[in-house]
Each structure stands twice: as structure tokens, then as C-alpha cells.
Amino acid sequence: MKDALPxxxxxxxxxxxxxxxxxxxxxxxxxxxxxxxSKCRRASKLVPEEMPKKGKVISFTQVFSAPxxxxxxxxxxxxxxxxxxxxxxxxxxxxxPSERIVIGAPVKMVFRRVFEDGSQGAIAxxxxxxxx
Amino acid sequence: MFNGVGITGYGTYVPRxxxxxxxxxxxxxxxxxxxxxxLNIKEKTVAxxxxxxxxxxxxxxxxxxxxxxxxxxxxxxxxxxxxxxxxKPSSTVVxxxxxxxxxxxxxxxxxxxxxGTAGIQSALAMVACGMIExxxxxxxxxxxxxxNDVLEFSSGSGAGAILVGKEKVIxxxxxxxxxxxxxxDFWRRSHAEFPKHAGRFTGKPAYFKHVAGAAxxxxxxxxxxxEDYDYAVFHQPNGQFPLKVGEQLGFEKEKVLPGMxxxxxxxxxxxxxxxxLCAVLDVAKPGQRILAVSYGSGAGSDxxxxxxxxxxxxxxxxxxxxxxxKDKEYVDYALYVKHRRKLKSL
Amino acid sequence: MRKVSIVGAGMTRFGEHWETSFRDLIVEAGVKxxxxxxxxxxxxxxxxxxxMASSRFIAQEHIGSLxxxxxxxxxxxxxxxxxACASGGVALHSGWLAIASGRYDVVVVxxxxxxxxxxxxxxxxxxGGAGDQEWELFxxxxxxxxYALMACxxxxxxxxxxxxxxxxxVKNHANAVNNEYAxxxxxxxxxxxxxxxxxxxxxxxxxxxxxxxxAAAVVLCASEKxxxxxxxxxEIFSTxxxxxxxxxxxxxxxxxxxxxxxAARDAFDHARLTPKDVDVAEVHDCFTIAExxxxxxxxxxxxxxxxxxxxxxxTALNAxxxxxxxxxxxxxxxxxxxxxxxQAVEITWQLRGEAGKRQVNGAEIxxxxxxxxxGGTAVVNLYKRGD
Numbered sequence: 001m002k003d004a005l006p007x008x009x010x011x012x013x014x015x016x017x018x019x020x021x022x023x024x025x026x027x028x029x030x031x032x033x034x035x036x037x038s039k040c041r042r043a044s045k046l047v048p049e050e051m052p053k054k055g056k057v058i059s060f061t062q063v064f065s066a067p068x069x070x071x072x073x074x075x076x077x078x079x080x081x082x083x084x085x086x087x088x089x090x091x092x093x094x095x096x097p098s099e100r101i102v103i104g105a106p107v108k109m110v111f112r113r114v115f116e117d118g119s120q121g122a123i124a125x126x127x128x129x130x131x132x
Numbered sequence: 133m134f135n136g137v138g139i140t141g142y143g144t145y146v147p148r149x150x151x152x153x154x155x156x157x158x159x160x161x162x163x164x165x166x167x168x169x170x171l172n173i174k175e176k177t178v179a180x181x182x183x184x185x186x187x188x189x190x191x192x193x194x195x196x197x198x199x200x201x202x203x204x205x206x207x208x209x210x211x212x213x214x215x216x217x218x219x220k221p222s223s224t225v226v227x228x229x230x231x232x233x234x235x236x237x238x239x240x241x242x243x244x245x246x247x248g249t250a251g252i253q254s255a256l257a258m259v260a261c262g263m264i265e266x267x268x269x270x271x272x273x274x275x276x277x278x279x280n281d282v283l284e285f286s287s288g289s290g291a292g293a294i295l296v297g298k299e300k301v302i303x304x305x306x307x308x309x310x311x312x313x314x315x316x317d318f319w320r321r322s323h324a325e326f327p328k329h330a331g332r333f334t335g336k337p338a339y340f341k342h343v344a345g346a347a348x349x350x351x352x353x354x355x356x357x358x359e360d361y362d363y364a365v366f367h368q369p370n371g372q373f374p375l376k377v378g379e380q381l382g383f384e385k386e387k388v389l390p391g392m393x394x395x396x397x398x399x400x401x402x403x404x405x406x407x408x409l410c411a412v413l414d415v416a417k418p419g420q421r422i423l424a425v426s427y428g429s430g431a432g433s434d435x436x437x438x439x440x441x442x443x444x445x446x447x448x449x450x451x452x453x454x455x456x457x458k459d460k461e462y463v464d465y466a467l468y469v470k471h472r473r474k475l476k477s478l
Numbered sequence: 479m480r481k482v483s484i485v486g487a488g489m490t491r492f493g494e495h496w497e498t499s500f501r502d503l504i505v506e507a508g509v510k511x512x513x514x515x516x517x518x519x520x521x522x523x524x525x526x527x528x529x530m531a532s533s534r535f536i537a538q539e540h541i542g543s544l545x546x547x548x549x550x551x552x553x554x555x556x557x558x559x560x561x562a563c564a565s566g567g568v569a570l571h572s573g574w575l576a577i578a579s580g581r582y583d584v585v586v587v588x589x590x591x592x593x594x595x596x597x598x599x600x601x602x603x604x605x606g607g608a609g610d611q612e613w614e615l616f617x618x619x620x621x622x623x624x625y626a627l628m629a630c631x632x633x634x635x636x637x638x639x640x641x642x643x644x645x646x647x648v649k650n651h652a653n654a655v656n657n658e659y660a661x662x663x664x665x666x667x668x669x670x671x672x673x674x675x676x677x678x679x680x681x682x683x684x685x686x687x688x689x690x691x692x693a694a695a696v697v698l699c700a701s702e703k704x705x706x707x708x709x710x711x712x713e714i715f716s717t718x719x720x721x722x723x724x725x726x727x728x729x730x731x732x733x734x735x736x737x738x739x740x741a742a743r744d745a746f747d748h749a750r751l752t753p754k755d756v757d758v759a760e761v762h763d764c765f766t767i768a769e770x771x772x773x774x775x776x777x778x779x780x781x782x783x784x785x786x787x788x789x790x791x792x793t794a795l796n797a798x799x800x801x802x803x804x805x806x807x808x809x810x811x812x813x814x815x816x817x818x819x820x821q822a823v824e825i826t827w828q829l830r831g832e833a834g835k836r837q838v839n840g841a842e843i844x845x846x847x848x849x850x851x852x853g854g855t856a857v858v859n860l861y862k863r864g865d
Contacts, residue, residue, distance in 0.1 A: 007612070011612065032612070032613050058631065058732070059627045059628070059630045059634070059732055060627070060630055061623050061626035061627050061629075061630055061678045061679050061680070061681075062676065062678065062679045063618065063620060063622075063623045063626075063677075063678045064675070064676045064678065064679070065598075065602070065620065065622065065677040065678065066599070066620065067599060067602040067603045067606050067615065067618070068602065068603040070618045070620075076618060078619055078623050078626075079627075080627055080631075080726070080727055080732060088728070089613075089727050090617060090619060090627075090726060091617060092617055092618055103630070103634050114616065114617060114618075115616060124616075126617075128617075
């Protein structure tokens with residue numbers, strides 16, 4: 001993602017405050033936002049909507065072997081999180097005692113550095129979660 | 133002075149990791165117990181590898197602005213001396229994270245440890261003159277200290293955010309006065325990684341002269357004195373200076389202690405006065421008065437006289453500062469240098 | 479639609495090919511397949527090549543042309559197919575359609591990947607591209623961690639254990655011992671898997687398929703002309719490809735791969751067969767949990783029983799159903815773009831009775847199952863001995 005600055009910028013609102021969207025035709029919420037609703041397709045009416053900042057863990061893993069760019073943060077936790085409105089997202093979990101990271105654990109959004117292009121390049125910020 | 137303008141919201145963020153002063157002392161072969169006692173700092177906060185003064189600022193801002201329409205915030209100021217970028221504002225990141233963009237102004241401020249209160253003054257003036265409805269000032273730092281320097285034993289990480297406006301004011305700003313001179317007590321040159329300081333010169337001619345200077349000017353202008361205030365908040369480079377300057381100004385220790393966070397989190401530089409003021413707002417009762425005086429090396433102090441209103445009961449932050457501080461995890465020096473990116477080979 | 483058969487099959491040894499380039503790997507596999515078919519090159523009318531991430535691994539695009547040129551078959555059309563780890567399967571599906579439609583009589587389908595030219599953490603980043611770059615990889619999700627999230631939930635919902643997952647790796651290594659093309663031809667124990675260290679908990683190093691160089695190729699021919707080239711053609715009598723969501727978080731299930739279930743149902747319906755009819759299956763075990771989910775989603779076993787039946791040995795060679803006789807992705811190796819084609823090569827050998835010590839007795843019906851990413855694509859094919 002080193003050279004994808006416009007892409008990072010374009011999505012920054014969505015990453016900063018969990019801005020997704022919802023189809024007014026069928027009431028399905030999306031995060032990340034979609035251009036058209038997967039169910040209603042051309043009949044979809046999508047409007048921006050902030051997702052709830054709380055949810056619960058539905059699966060998790062501790063990553064020991066990290067992809068390039070994340071080596072210094074390993075081992076770190078990743079989880080599937082079901083937000084309070086039912087939308088499921090994938091996020092890192094930080095700042096939480098490992099024994100509390102379990103399926104069903106309540107979590108809330110925090111704001112962190114998500115990716116940085118070395119020490120000289122741009123920093124991408126966004127959401128992570130922590131156990132409440 | 134401000135015709136009903138005041139603080140309408142506040143919030144703080146304190147990183148979860150802690151390192152004990154004795155652990156740092158162990159590495160450098162110093163007497164940790166006596167050092168900890170002389171600084172009156174037990175332990176300090178350590179921001180995580182993926183945190184910086186910008187993420188800390190966002191966290192504090194999210195708490196301060198949790199109940200307001202973000203699009204009404206016309207100005208965001210982030211004061212810091214540890215910005216993640218030398219050029220590129222953190223304030224726009226905060227504004228975007230809150231949802232205040234794009235019809236607003238934003239700026240990053242720097243005045244050593246008083247850049248946060250400088251932001252409050254700017255926001256107050258802008259609201260008072262009708263330029264904006266509401267303005268946000270944040271002081272945030274992942275405070276730097278060169279390894280084995282005395283600053284390494286005191287510099288912590290944290291952020292405090294103060295929202296200023298005219299609606300539902302929780303603490304009226306009766307007045308603010310500053311005291312500024314050219315005094316080289318502490319600095320960080322461009323491109324230098326850690327600040328340098330002038331040792332004991334940072335005391336009497338610097339901290340004490342300016343804090344007392346601003347407070348006394350405010351007393352004189354307002355016709356108030358120490359007895360008129362229920363709380364006194366002073367910048368906290370360590371756990372001794374604020375108690376000492378409070379005593380010099382005629383405050384009982386009990387009025388200073390409610391804001392004394394540095395003994396538990398270290399000196400959070402631009403965040404220090406802001407977090408201390410927030411700690412007092414966590415407990416202050418309607419009708420009580422607060423004196424808050426910041427200090428920034430270089431040097432200057434901003435003094436504020438605040439009067440708490442009934443609205444305070446509706447706007448206290450969900451988790452008080454001293455409760456936030458209780459959630460912690462101790463790290464050793466090795467993890468501390470990893471998280472604070474002091475390992476040069478990385 | 480015309481019937482389509484495999485008349486030639488070949489592959490390189492899978493493993494670390496320090497002395498061999500990408501282009502030479504695919505040439506070796508193609509030449510072996512054509513030699514196996516005893517077919518002159520001029521009979522080939524088109525090439526479909528599966529390759530996932532040559533731009534990341536060797537900084538080369540335009541693989542279709544490269545292959546046609548290097549095997550000396552230009553100017554025939556040559557098309558690269560990309561669907562992450564299902565690139566080979568999609569190439570096979572595409573080649574099949576090209577013949578079934580009547581446009582061509584003979585097509586060579588190849589698959590290739592050269593993964594060891596770059597370091598492990600960069601390779602991990604390249605493989606992560608199989609998932610959602612913007613919303614998974616960007617947040618630090620590696621390929622193993624995506625499957626680890628499925629494993630964690632599978633364990634939670636069905637009581638699947640780490641030992642049960644390990645048993646898949648042990649079984650696949652045992653099969654690979656008898657496969658001269660396999661990357662790891664040595665037996666391992668449950669204990670070795672359990673002690674191999676977490677990559678992304680609960681998945682350990684020996685739950686994961688390796689980084690592999692290799693290529694595989696099959697020669698497809700209209701069945702009506704197959705006897706011209708082969709005494710034992712193998713008919714691909716049903717092929718189905720399905721799509722799922724790229725990102726794991728958007729799925730309706732985390733313990734099952736929808737694309738696999740849809741493709742399998744479609745393939746079996748089309749063939750008028752049931753999973754019980756399959757004797758030998760090459761399934762997509764990029765991780766041990768993937769094999770457990772595969773044997774459930776393909777209908778061989780009930781949902782949730784995959785771990786238990788693996789531990790009981792019911793998927794071992796010549797047991798209830800022989801799964802991954804080649805050693806699977808785990809032990810035979812997983813050069814991602816080649817895997818889907820290699821699976822067809824193994825089934826061809828099994829149905830011809832040429833699999834040696836790993837031969838499934840009386841194998842009549844074979845199945846291959848190839849997955850892209852964590853389930854964004856799945857291809858399921860059914861094979862039988864040709865008329």
C-alpha cells in the first residue's frame with residue numbers, strides 16, 4: 001500500500017469514524033460502504049451512515065508471523081467484530097489483556113496508526129478496537 | 133471578558149502502558165527511589181507503538197465532543213511538541229475524525245508545554261467575536277526525553293481536549309491573561325530528536341516567574357485572590373513545582389491536589405495542564421471557581437479564571453481522569469524503548 | 479456442449495527451484511504434458527495459464543504471451559487466468575469451456591508460480607492480495623490469519639481441536655512420502671505439528687502450506703478425438719466455478735465457504751452424482767482447517783464433523799474417501815497458480831491407475847476442489863475414466 005496515497009485519503013473518513021452506508025430500499029447496512037447494495041442492486045438507495053463504535057468479538061487470532069509492514073507490531077490480535085448494528089468488520093484488537101480477548105468479549109473502537117510507509121512516508125490512521 | 137463564553141465539553145486520553153521510574157533508574161544505575169521521591173513521580177504513561185500525539189488528540193477529542201454536532205465545531209487547534217509530522221497538521225486529522233470538516237479552520241500550535249492553552253485562548257476569542265460557534269483546543273504529547281536525561285524519568289504521554297462555546301457552558305471563562313518573555317530554558321532544535329534543557333535554570337527564572345506572573349496579573353485584573361478559588365491547576369513538569377508555586381501564590385495544598393496527575397502519568401507536556409484541568413472538571417461542583425495556569429518553556433504562561441455552572445453535572449466525561457489512569461499495564465525498559473521507537477536500528 | 483477429456487498430464491517437482499526460472503518451470507510442465515499425450519505441438523490451438531501474482535513474485539505481467547513464446551507455440555492465443563490460489567482451477571474451467579463450446583479441439587491448460595524469488599514477509603504480503611487489500615490486508619491481516627479466524631470459530635462452534643487439524647497435516651505428509659513430485663516427502667507426527675509454533679493462532683507452522691515453486695499442465699481435448707492421443711483419456715464430466723465475497727468479514731458464515739458449497743452442488747447436480755460416489759479427491763488444504771471445511775462443504779461429511787473424521791483416519795489413503803493423495807497443498811506444496819492444475823494431474827494419474835504406492839484401489843470417480851483466497855472463488859470438477 002506504499003504508493004496508494006489517494007486510496008488511503010479517499011477512505012480516510014470511513015476509517016476515522018466507521019462511516020459506512022445503508023440501503024434505504026432494504027435497510028441493509030454496509031461497512032465498508034458499497035456503491036450499490038448487493039441485494040437491491042440497481043434499485044438500491046444508499047445513504048452514508050456512521051456505524052456504532054461498539055460491538056463484540058465473534059472470532060480472533062493472534063498473529064505471530066506478520067506481513068511486511070507489520071513485523072514490529074507482532075504478535076498482535078486480529079478479530080472479526082460484530083458491531084451493535086449487526087455489521088461485521090475485521091480489525092486489530094489492541095490495549096487488551098490477552099485473557100480477555102475471547103469470543104463474545106465486548107469491544108469499542110479506538111483511533112490508531114494503522115499503516116505507515118516507513119519512517120519518512122505518510123501515516124495512515126484509522127480504527128482498531130479494544131476490549132471494554 | 134467573554135460574555136457567557138466558556139467550556140462546553142472536555143475529554144482526556146491516557147495511554148494504558150506504564151513504566152515505573154525505578155525501572156528506568158535500574159537501567160541507568162540510578163537510585164530510583166530517591167529520584168522518584170525528588171520528582172514526585174511514581175510512574176509514567178507509555179504510548180503504544182501505533183500511537184502518536186495525533187491519535188492521542190483524536191481520542192481526547194472524541195470524548196470532549198461526544199454529545200455535540202461536529203459540523204458546528206468551527207475551529208480545531210492541536211498543541212503539541214511531538215507531532216508525528218514536522219509539516220502536515222494533526223488538527224485536520226482530528227477534525228476529519230470528528231466529522232467537522234470542511235467548513236471550519238484548523239491549525240497545529242507549538243509553544244512547548246503551553247500550546248494546548250494557547251489553543252483555548254484562540255478558540256475563546258473566535259467564539260466571543262462571533263467568528264465560530266464552537267472551537268476545540270487539544271494539548272497532546274508523546275513527550276520525549278533523551279535516554280538517561282532527567283526528562284526521561286518524567287516525560288509521559290497523554291492528551292486533554294477542551295471544547296469552547298456559548299451553549300450549555302459548564303465552566304464560564306471569567307478572564308484569561310498571559311505572561312510571556314524570551315527565556316531559553318528548554319528547547320528542541322529543528323531535526324533534533326530530543327529536547328535539551330538548562331537544568332536548574334528551568335525553575336526560578338522560567339517556570340516560577342511565568343506561572344506566578346500570569347496568575348498575579350489575573351488576580352490584579354480581576355481583583356481576585358487565592359481564597360476566591362476552590363481549585364488551582366498548574367502546569368506539572370514534575371510533582372513538586374505545582375505544589376511549590378501553589379504555596380507561593382497562597383493556595384492550600386488541598387486546592388492543588390485534585391489536579392495533580394503528573395505523579396501518576398508523568399509530564400505530558402502540552403497535555404499536562406489540559407489533563408489536570410479536566411481532572412478538576414471531573415469533580416468540581418456548580419458555583420465553584422478554578423484557577424488554571426499553564427507554562428510553556430521559551431517562555432510563557434496562560435492563566436484562566438473559571439466559574440463552574442450547573443451544566444457540569446450533564447457533561448462530565450464518562451470515565452474520570454483518575455479512573456482512566458487506573459487501567460494500566462506495566463512494561464519494562466526494553467518494551468518501553470520498542471514502543472517509543474527509541475531503538476535506532478529499527 | 480461437447481465432452482472434454484484430459485489426454486496428457488505433467489508437472490515439475492514442487493519445491494524450491496533455486497536454479498530454475500519461472501518461464502522454464504512452465505515449459506517443463508507443458509512439454510511433459512504434451513509428451514504424455516504423444517501430441518505434436520502444432521495440434522495445440524490455445525493455451526490457458528493460471529498464475530496468481532507474478533507481478534509481485536517476479537515483477538512480470540503478460541504471462542500468456544510469455545508462455546506461448548517460451549513453449550514455441552506462438553502465434554496461438556494464450557490467456558492468463560487469475561483468481562488468486564484458484565487461478566489454475568479457473569484456467570482449467572476456461573479451457574474446458576473453450577473446447578466444450580466447439581471453438582477449439584485441443585487446448586493446453588497450465589498453472590505456474592515462482593514464489594521463492596522474494597523474502598517470506600513480502601511473499602506473505604503478495605498472498606494477502608488474495609483477500610481484500612483495502613479492508614483486510616491494510617489492517618494487518620495475513621493470509622494465515624484469515625484462515626485462523628475461521629479455525630477459531632470452527633473450534634468454538636463444533637468443538638474442533640488443534641489436534642484434529644494437525645491430523646490433516648500428518649495424513650497429507652504420509653501421502654506425499656509416495657509422491658516423487660512433492661515438496662515434503664517425510665512423515666510427521668501430531669506432536670511435531672503441535673510443537674511447530676503459532677503463525678496465527680490456532681494455526682501453527684505445520685498447519686500451513688509452504689511457499690513453493692512449480693508448474694503443472696494438462697492437455698485437454700474434445701472427447702470425440704481423445705482416443706487419437708490417449709489410450710486412457712480422463713473425462714472432466716462436470717465443472718463448476720462460483721464466486722464469494724473477497725473479504726471474510728462480509729460472509730454469512732465463517733466456518734464454511736459458500737463458493738465451495740455452491741460450486742460442489744452445481745457440479746454434482748450436473749453430473750447426477752452425490753458426494754458418496756467420489757473415490758478420490760484433491761481438496762484445497764492451504765491450511766489444515768481449509769481441508770476440514772472442504773470435506774464438509776463438498777458434502778463428504780456433515781458440517782462440524784470434518785475434524786473428527788480426519789482424526790479417525792476416514793480421509794486417509796484407501797479409507798472411506800481418499801483425500802489429497804498427492805500430499806495436498808500442505809505436503810506436495812502450493813505454488814498458488816499451479817495448484818488447481820496439479821490437482822487435475824493427480825486425479826488423472828489416479829484414474830489411470832498410475833499413482834504407484836499412493837494409488838487408490840479401483841478409483842472410478844475423482845474430484846478436484848480449488849479455492850481462491852479465503853473463498854472469493856471456488857472451482858469444483860468431477861472426473862471419470864473416458865469412453
